[in-house]
Amino acid sequence: MTTFRNLVVLGYIFITLINCKNNTKKDRELPRIAITGLAIESSTFSPAKTTEEAFHAYYGEDVFQYFPFLRDPKDTLRQQAHYFPAVKGHAIPGGIVTKEAYDALMKKTLDTLRKNLPYDGLFFDIHGAMSVEGLDDPEGDMIKQIRGIVGYDCVISTCMDLHGNVSETLARETDLITCYRLAPHEDAMESKERALVNLIKRLKSGKGKPKYKAWIPVPILLPGEKTSTRIEPGKSLYAKVAPEVEKKGVIDAAIWVGYAWADEPRNHAVVMVTGDDKEQVKTSAEMLAQSFWDVRKEFEFVAPTLPFKEALKQAINSDKKPFMLSDMGDNPTAGGAGDVTWTLNELLKVNEFSKEGGKSLIYASIPGPKLIEDALKVGVGGKVKAYVGAEVDNRFAAPVLLEGTVRAIKKGDKNAEVEVVVQSGNIFVIVTKKRKPYHYEKDFTALNLNPRETDIVVVKIGYLVPELYNMRGDWVMALTPGGVDQDLERLPYKRIKRPMFPLDKDMETPDLSVRWISSAGLK
Template sequence: MKKIVSITFIIAVLSAMFAGCNSKKSESDLPRIAIAGIAIESSTFSPAVSHEEAFKTRVGDSVFTYYPFFAPDSGIIDRATWLPTLRGHAMPGGIVTREAYESLVTKTLDMLKDRLPLDGLFFDIHGAMSVQGLDDPEGDFLVRIRQLIGTDVLVSTSMDLHGSVSPRLAQNTDLITCYRLAPHEDAIETKKRAVTNLLDRLENGKGKPAYKAWIPVPILLPGEKTSTRIEPAKSLYAGIPGVIRKDDVIDASIWMSYPWADEPRNHGVVVTYGDDKEAVAEAAEKLAAHFWKVRKEFEFVAPTAPLDECLDKALASTVKPFIISDMGDNPTAGGAGDVTWTLHEIFKRPEFRSPTGKSLIYASIPGEEFVKKALEIGVGGEIDAEAGAAVDNRYAPPIRLKGTITAIEKGNIDAKTEVVVKCGTISVIVTERRKGYHTEEAFTRLGLHPREADIVVVKIGYLEPDLYNMRADWIMASTPGGVDQDLLRLDYKRLNRPIYPLDADMADPDLSARFISSSDEIKQ
């Protein structure tokens, strides 16, 4: 979720902080809570690499603009002295360079040092970051934070359900939670839950929960098979509130993990915590058993087929828009975003060469040099240039696009400059930097009208709400790329085995609760 940084908003937030402190408690009576986090989903099966500039970092007071629940009338802002440091968020992509990771961590630690002493930390991460030469970077990051802030500080962690929870991460945090919806329409709600759980435990003086249970569930599935829009994930996640019992079981979460990184920590996990040992164990075991029981029921959230079959269905359809998900290179799941294989296949189809053929919008393909040339030519001009496959050319070479430039838009926060080129009945969005297209507005601002198009092909997996609501029909194409949905085609070497579905006939695992020790001792 993106929020526009507003100076007025920041001033209002800061004013509310100080006003709240003066009217209710003095600042010295309020808990001192820092905010920090680095979030990215990184595919190790993609040749792409993520550098520091990929992270959109908010530093200091600008961090507040990312969280609507820090608004002046939220009832949260005046419950603590908030000490934001660095919150970095990158679009999913390739493995993070060690240099970028160390730089972001060092900046965070330096800012935290200036804010000591602390009573609490809101640690906002994704959980699927991969870093060159380092396993479990989120666990490493939290250990280094603990070494600075100490073990008395209460840490509340918010995560994506597609993240991974290592024993080290679980041990060094005190309160941990993750999304319960996929698509993640509850992202802000989850972050608010992490904050309010933290505030409640500080205010009631109970501090760290007495017990934390962690259960690894040997299942690893793509998000497109675990959407909470459909069963069995819908009922699995809907069962979480039923195991929460005030302080006895403060919270419970299920992580699906991330299948496109070849790391030992990647597998399903259930975590519960609270002050009643038996209740915590029972809650964790109930959720883990449910997860394992339904493992064979997970199916793709929409019909799935090879691309040719998807195009056949779309061309034969009488409704529009017919949306095709180009899944294998989905940049919002960690794909490089510049695989041209699907575009090459589309351009082979004679149906799109006829001036009376069906219209198709393709979103999108990056091409920095293509964009530069388009800027020189301008809207209305003819262009003949190549785009794509600058990062991931394993499946197809760059695509030659010859057509009319119908739109040029500058200043997009992700894409920078966007160009639309019409080749026959195909309109291709070419971007200066890779970008995911999830909303109708992202198209209409380029003069495209997806509701009126016969076919819309989007580099995405399951559809985000706006596209989902707009679709007249939808199918997901099994295409190649760094986030290939056919996990059996991926060359895993480091996963903990056996794991379902790679080892489909594996024996039932031990799903009894494993109690994680308190963060009173820092464990590496």
């Protein structure tokens, strides 16, 4: 009996050793992939500056929490590789990033990447419109520093926002590259997943880097509020991208609109196509670039756009709830400081919002740390009177002395930290400790506000994100002042490449032929 048991135990040990050997072999076959990236849109026309804390960076294993398709260790993609997350930061759009913040985040990124060398691949997740003090091409600088650590045998796959910029340096230093195909960016995570899938496929197949990378700069610079894929011509233009990817010999194709509110040479539209069939890559890239150029004069604002007084008059006269009013010039989701008080100051002067039975209005939002401090002392139902806004951008209006009753207090928001609703007449002003864009119905209901039953909702945003868009009774985008002024011809551009449409409306047809970008590491 003892002999039999011993034989059974020895059998289990033998089988376990065989399985361990097979698993070890399988593990060795899985590619080693690093993950990193920093993302922000930075307006150089705003006086705001972005510091390190604004990136709310994830480190190490926590990076998986940023990507829904990698959160669960049992997810298919998690099983396809050994991952080594470094640093992933994503800041609300804002002003130029301080060199101190950039250097600190890059040091943490590079130090972490050094710890787990070597890598077969790297998933580089960025926005593409970061501006940094003293740098013209931060993403290009970032990837070059990363290359200095991971080397040129490592295959880098980059995912970007379509409002990012692709410099020739970034195009050269990356191997695979793609961007979102929808604006609003409902396909953001889908696009990031595609970039990672592309990388894994190339590594597992042994094909590695693409044979060809086509890069075409397109001299167009338009705001996102005119290039939404909800409407034409953006809808049809971006619909042409996916079919090109289905063609044999093409890995991915992308159109970048570029970022209009930074004055740097790389700020313009770009088309890129990667693949192994030179002729097909060329044909696809030139077709997409020409298609963009052909419809350049057809781009219009995604919604009716009026000067502020006309927009407000229309909102007051409307019987549709809620009438959404975009305070576009200081849109923090595009790079505005988020604390311009010009619009709020104008609203507080309007008799309609102070008389009994007048229209109700929610204003989202304005930073006011001093008022927050006072509100926390008096509590809900208490009276407050303090200055709000214009601590960062006071070019258009001074701080507003806001007086009213505290209707709600909420602590713990990732961006705002503390939110307070102050009622002044029929206006409900959301005051925050730190700036925060308001995208979702729950942003309002969590503050005991009911946007659907409010006559007018003013948001510091341009085109409405899907949830607000679906909630709207009606909508007008108001031409208000700020760091992301929609009237590009008023902006003091000095360094972008000219001629540029629409700033140079009668410019000659540009050269839209392919510029072949050498593989990373080759001259």
